[in-house]
Structures are given as C-alpha cells and as structure tokens.
Amino acid sequence: MKIKLAKSYGFCFGVKRAIKIAEQTRNSNTLGPLIHNKKEIERLKEEFNVGLVEDIDEIKSGQTVVIRTHGIPKEKLRKLQENKNRIIDATCPFVTKPQQIVEEMSKEGYSIVIFGDINHPEIKGVMSYAKDPVVVLSIEELEKVTLKDRVATVAQTTRKFEEYQKIVNYLMQRCKEVRVFNTICNATFENQDAARELSKEADIMVVIGGKNSSNTKQLYNICKENCSESYLIEDENEIKREWFLGKKLCGITAGASTPDWIIERVIAKIREIKV
Ligand code: SF4
Numbered sequence: 001m002k003i004k005l006a007k008s009y010g011f012c013f014g015v016k017r018a019i020k021i022a023e024q025t026r027n028s029n030t031l032g033p034l035i036h037n038k039k040e041i042e043r044l045k046e047e048f049n050v051g052l053v054e055d056i057d058e059i060k061s062g063q064t065v066v067i068r069t070h071g072i073p074k075e076k077l078r079k080l081q082e083n084k085n086r087i088i089d090a091t092c093p094f095v096t097k098p099q100q101i102v103e104e105m106s107k108e109g110y111s112i113v114i115f116g117d118i119n120h121p122e123i124k125g126v127m128s129y130a131k132d133p134v135v136v137l138s139i140e141e142l143e144k145v146t147l148k149d150r151v152a153t154v155a156q157t158t159r160k161f162e163e164y165q166k167i168v169n170y171l172m173q174r175c176k177e178v179r180v181f182n183t184i185c186n187a188t189f190e191n192q193d194a195a196r197e198l199s200k201e202a203d204i205m206v207v208i209g210g211k212n213s214s215n216t217k218q219l220y221n222i223c224k225e226n227c228s229e230s231y232l233i234e235d236e237n238e239i240k241r242e243w244f245l246g247k248k249l250c251g252i253t254a255g256a257s258t259p260d261w262i263i264e265r266v267i268a269k270i271r272e273i274k275v
Helices: 012-026 040-048 073-084 091-106 121-127 141-143 162-172 186-201 214-225 260-272
Strands: 004-006 028-031 052-053 065-069 085-090 109-115 135-136 151-156 177-180 204-208 230-233 249-254
Touching: 004 177, 004 260, 012 040, 012 065, 040 052, 040 085, 040 249, 040 260, 065 091, 065 204, 073 085, 091 121, 091 151, 109 121, 109 162, 135 141, 141 151, 141 162, 141 214, 151 162, 162 177, 186 249, 204 214, 214 230, 214 249, 249 260
Parallel strands: 004 249, 028 052, 028 065, 065 085, 109 135, 109 151, 151 177, 204 230, 204 249
Antiparallel strands: none
C-alpha cells in the first residue's frame, strides 16, 4: 500500500506562531488551550513549563499569561490587565482582524452579523468586541432577528466560503447597506483543497487532528464525501489494522493544529502494518 500526504496539511501560520511564542515565553500559563491539540499542549507543559488554566480566577496576580490563537473575550483581557498579569498575546492576526472590524463597525453604528458558532472560543472573543452582535450559522436563524438598515458582517475563520456567501446574499436582499469582510482564513482552504484532491484518488483517508478542532472535523467531512473509508484520529494509538486490508493508496492529511511529530508517528505506525 502506498502512503501519500496531502499537498498542504497540518500546522498553519497562526498555530506555528503561537507555539513559537509559548516556547520562547516559557514558565507561563495559557488561558484555555493554546491550540486545539491535547498532545501538543502536554508537550509544551513538559518541555517549556507552559501550563493550561481554564478558569481566569485561578491565575494569580503578576503571573505570565499567553493568550491563545483563538483569542479571548475583551472582558477577560481587561481582568488580566487589572490583575497585573504579564500578557503575551499569541492570538492569530487573522482572528485579531475580525475583532477589530466588529469593534470599529459597532462604533460606526452598524448591526454586526457574525457567521460562526456561538460556542467556539474564537467567536466568543470576536463577539465581545461588538455591540449586540447577531451570531448565526444559517439564514433561518438570521430571519428571526431584527437588523438595522446598515449591517457589517464577518465570518469565523474556519467557515466555508460558499456558506458565507449565502448569508451575504440574504443580507444584501434585506438591508440597504451591507459591509462584507471576508475573514475566512486561506490556511483552512489550502488544507481543504489538498484533502479534497487526495481523497478523490485514495481508497482510505486518515485525517489526524483534535476531535474538538473545527477545522479538523471539516477536513474529515470533505474526505468522507469522496472517500467513504475516511477516519479521524488523534494519534497512532487509534489506528486499526483492518482499515487497511485490500487498500492500495492511503491518503493522509492533518488539521491546522496537528504537530508534525504526531503525523510522523502515524505514518510510521501505518508502515508497520502488514496488509
Ligand atoms: S487557521 Fe488561519 S486563522 Fe486559524 S490560527 Fe491558523 S492561520 Fe490563524
């Protein structure tokens, strides 16, 4: 069986940057997971003493805090400042951008429509910069809300472009003025396009990444559309020998928060399997 890696996979610019910042900072804590990958978070703890704190009240005054790639809500940032914490901002610049846009557009009096998942940390952060934002995942939800005639819209960085377009089309029909900001991240597209291409020729696809990572789940869904035998795993321990029986080409891709060392271990384990 041949093993082929997607042309683009794994860590994106924002995640590489955040990890580098955390490694250089050392002896600190992140508020919420730095990236959506448990194994990498464990490695940062072991090698650089970068811990994970989920509750802001557990952070002691004066401690160093690294802000995660997805960013944090404005109120939490203020609380850290008041608590005299040393704040190291590892928020991805592509996430900081929609935060700045919604803040500015709110000040200018626009209704803010955020296309994204209200429970996702990135969206919780972006929302906090807007005045009374509307957060939706579908037109049906949007139909139920009151909007001004002037609307500004941004999207969660990992959303599908075509779905955002539908939201934008709806807004254009409903409101007099619509300011559209394309805040979807290219890194996600690149990994998705490469996964789509490879999953068309592979007879098994292995998608590596955190099961709570939104972009990894999207990669998995894309692969599944073209290759019914697609599997989402967090590491090599989840691999099952029977998946590979009779297969000729195994495609591999990985989410934007999957480190190379995990991908290498998965490939090594698949190579060990005698199909
Ligand atoms: S996927 Fe894009 S927005 Fe998200 S961390 Fe990576 S570079 Fe930043």
